[in-house]
Structure formats: C-alpha cells, structure tokens
Amino acid sequence: MIVRIMGEGQVRLDDGHLAGLNKLDDELLTEMRSGDEEGFRRTLGALLDAVRSLGVPLPDDSLEPSGLILPSPDATLEEVREMLEDDGLIPG
Template identity: 80%
Template sequence: MIVRIMGEGQVKLADSHFTELNKLDDELLAEMESGDESGFRRTLGALLDKVRELGDVLPDDALEPSELILPAPDATLDEVREMLSDDGLIPG
C-alpha cells in the first residue's frame, strides 16, 4: 500500500504492518476523543515514525496514487479530526 505523509512524501508499506499501525491509530483516536493534546502529539509522532520505520520511502519524482493519507507531524487536533473516518486514520 502507498501511504502519503502530508508535507513529506510517500512510503510503500506492506499490508502485514497494518495490525501494528492500527493499535497506534486506536490510541490516537481515543486521545483525540478525550482532548488529550499531549497524548495526541506523542501518538501521532509514534504512528508517523512507525510508518517511516516499516516502509520504503518512494523517490520524490514517483507519481504513485496514495491509498492512505496521514497528517503532517505538526497537524493540529482539529486538522486531524477532519481527516478521520469511522475507523480512525487507518481503515480496518
């Protein structure tokens, strides 16, 4: 799956990693719902770091369609809320 981190670029990520990423996504969703700004910041950073760690960065000139778009590391709670689906940022 091709994942775009807004403001950074694209990463190719194996589907097998989504169970691990969904745990962080669930934690992020809970922190957003409770208004835990510091927890939200920490978990968003951990989620993006994990995507970077597990994925392969695509070259800047690659024009692959992104199947999943994640917020920039400095995104606000409100900006991320606008990106959410019922499943959080990561479906499944």
C-alpha cells in the first residue's frame, strides 16, 4: 500500500503492518473525540514515526495513487477530526 504523509511524501508500506497501526489509529480516534490534545500529539507522532520506520520512501519525483493519506505532524486536532470522519485513518 502507498501511504502519503501530507507535506512529506509517500512511502510503500506492507499491508501486514496495517493491523499494528490500527491500534495507534484507535488511540488517536479516542483522543480526538475526547479533545485530549497532549495524547493526540503523542499518538499522531507515534503513528507517523511507525509509518516512516516501517515503510520504504518513494522518490520525491514519484506520484503514486495513495491508498492512505495521513496528516502532517503539525496538523491540528480539528484538521485530523475532519480527516477521521468517525472511521479512523487506517482502514480496518
């Protein structure tokens, strides 16, 4: 699966990692719903770090269709709330 991190680029991520990333996505959804800004920042950072470390970066000049789009590390809680739309960022 191709994952885009907004403002950074794309990585190729093995589908086998999605189940593990879902745990962080569930935490992010809970923190977003409760308005837990500190937890939200921590979990968003952990989710992005996991995608970066597990994925293989695509060249900057490559533009592949993204199966998943993640917010930038500096996205606000409200911006991510709009992206989540009650389903989370990672497909179940």
